[in-house]
Amino acid sequence: MFHYTIRRLIFTIPTLLFISFVIFFILDTAPNDPTGNLPLTIPPEVRVKIRASLGLDQPMFIRYLLWCQQFFINEPLNMIEQWFDITIGDGTRLRVTSWSTRSPVVDLVVERLPQTLWVVGMSYVVGILIAIPIGVISAYKQYSWFDQLGTFFSMLGFSVPTFFTGLLMIVIFSVHLRWFPSIYDTTHKVTDWSSFVFQVKQMIMPVMVLAFFNAAQLSRFMRASMLDNLQQDYVRTARAKGLKERVVVLTHVLRNSLIPVVTVIALGVPQVFGGAIITEQIFKVNGLGQLLIIGIQGADIPLVQTLTFIFAVLIVLFNLIADIIYGLLDPRIRYD
Amino acid sequence: MLDNTATILDVANLTTVFNTRDGAVHAVNGVSFSLAPGELLGIVGESGSGKSVTMMSLMDLLPSPPAEIVSGEIIIDGEDVRAMTTAQMRAIRGGKVGFIFQDPMTSLNPVFTVGFQIMEPLREHLGMSKRQARARAAELLELVGIPDAVIRLKDYPHQFSGGMRQRVMIAIALSCDPKILIADEPTTALDVTIQAQILELIRELRQKMGMAIIWITHDLGVIAGIADRVAVMYAGQIVEHAEVKELFRNPQHPYTRALLETLPKAEGERDKRLKSIEGQPPIMNAAPTSCEFAPRCAHAFARCHVENPQRVSIGEGHDVACWWDAKTGGPRDA
């Protein structure tokens, strides 16, 4: 397992380099003009100068290498400096900088990560916690009213887009009932009990909207996996041994059923970091999803390039993690 | 009333129906038999004759719905099984009654160690501590002929061969010193040489532990070497029932005779193609109202097609359900 992990990690290096180049190439060939959002009164010569100051007069390959140097060397060095409070070299080096805000992209990410992790991450956890018991019970009591209800709600969660459920919740709980705020206040700090209550209140709606969506898919998956395993011969053996039904289902069947589900959960984690673009927009959560949208709208190529690449890294990483978890959970899988 | 003075298991008139969406399947139709302590009863019959469903009904192991035990009396060791609570029933399963199933490749849970799976019934029924159970599990593995038992307890089922896994299943079934062992085609899925080994192992364990055994099989040849008595099943009914020697010497039911004819007679005849019984077993959409074997029977006459024969005794411990009398070659008077 250890050698396998190392081997896979080494293989990810060329994969990620290739991905970063593809992203760069696509963004570069896209008909994008970073000066397009500037006032029309700016004369063309000035625009050329602005483009030159952004480094856009260089050939693409040079610009790509420059980005690589900034992202793979300068940014990690910078991070090390901050963590250990030391200075490497003279401490000044070019960082990946957003065109529109002129601040380093990594700083923007660090600034927005907490909101995304809180809201989207929490919704993922809540979704999992809802989905697994529902999936287990639905499968065990297949075609019961509980199962039918579960099927109905997961179809709803599947097919109704989050912008609809989000707006619906705002209309009901913010506008009419006035229970929760409709706008997420990012500057809010939790210092005491009442500010904690406020934080919970402002998180409930976006978390629930996303959790509903996540749970809809995952509970179906859990149900299918349970149904599959409930048919197996080993279940009959477990019953013939005189084990309690609870042990048969929650130890023997569940343990087997969780193997594919846990893998799917791990594969879904990068989406948490990716943020939930639509939900973040609706509830005005300024997370990573919103940052990406702003970057795309403003043709802020370094920002989009870097964010997209970070997502790509997470996807590759969690693919590996999913494989490793699979190997740990299923003793039949051997990687070495 | 059942006379259960000298028996460990008594089954009377057991009837099991599957209520499926496409209608009812009458899998077991009034099966009665008994088992004396330490005895080995063989049950033979073609595929689909209801052997497995009968045994699963005894221990209430069938999924319900669709399965429904419509009627019947089941007495194990003097206790009425059908009147038991779920908890009492559970105590019998794996406790007084051990099960071995046909396919050792799928009968063990792939994600738990073999040790864990042997220890489970020990802890559940005998209330052993983890350490006690582990020690006993190692003994059991040794008992069923698996070397390096202590080490192998930590292995997973996929690290064992088919024959080894069946040995593990046997260890599980025997873990709580059952009075009855139900073996549902325990050797069918194995190679011939492994089959012989498993057969020998069970013979040996029976001598050591003295449990009664119900041995289900397609293969009369296996039964001949190991059973005390044999019940022949067809369409969810026992059509003939006798001591093993008597059955082979003096088969009465045309179905039993046909089964015996499919056996290779002597070593030299091995390569010859086995005869098989012509026709298909019936699909039981209703309870039998006539002899279900009649359509395939060479001796069938009018009565066979309108009235279902009941088992009648034709000699010491030998009974048969057939309107045709093998002795006279004509209809049975009765």
Ligand SMILES: Nc1ncnc2c1ncn2[C@@H]1O[C@H](COP(=O)(O)OP(=O)(O)OP(=O)(O)O)[C@@H](O)[C@H]1O
């Ligand atoms: N879950 C079920 N639903 C409906 N019918 C069933 C079910 N299980 C078994 N049956 C039917 O019950 C009948 C008896 O099946 P059973 O498994 O007892 O046969 P068997 O004698 O054990 O055969 P084999 O030698 O193939 O194991 C068959 O006709 C089968 O189709």
Ligand SMILES: [Mg+2]
């Ligand atoms: Mg069977």
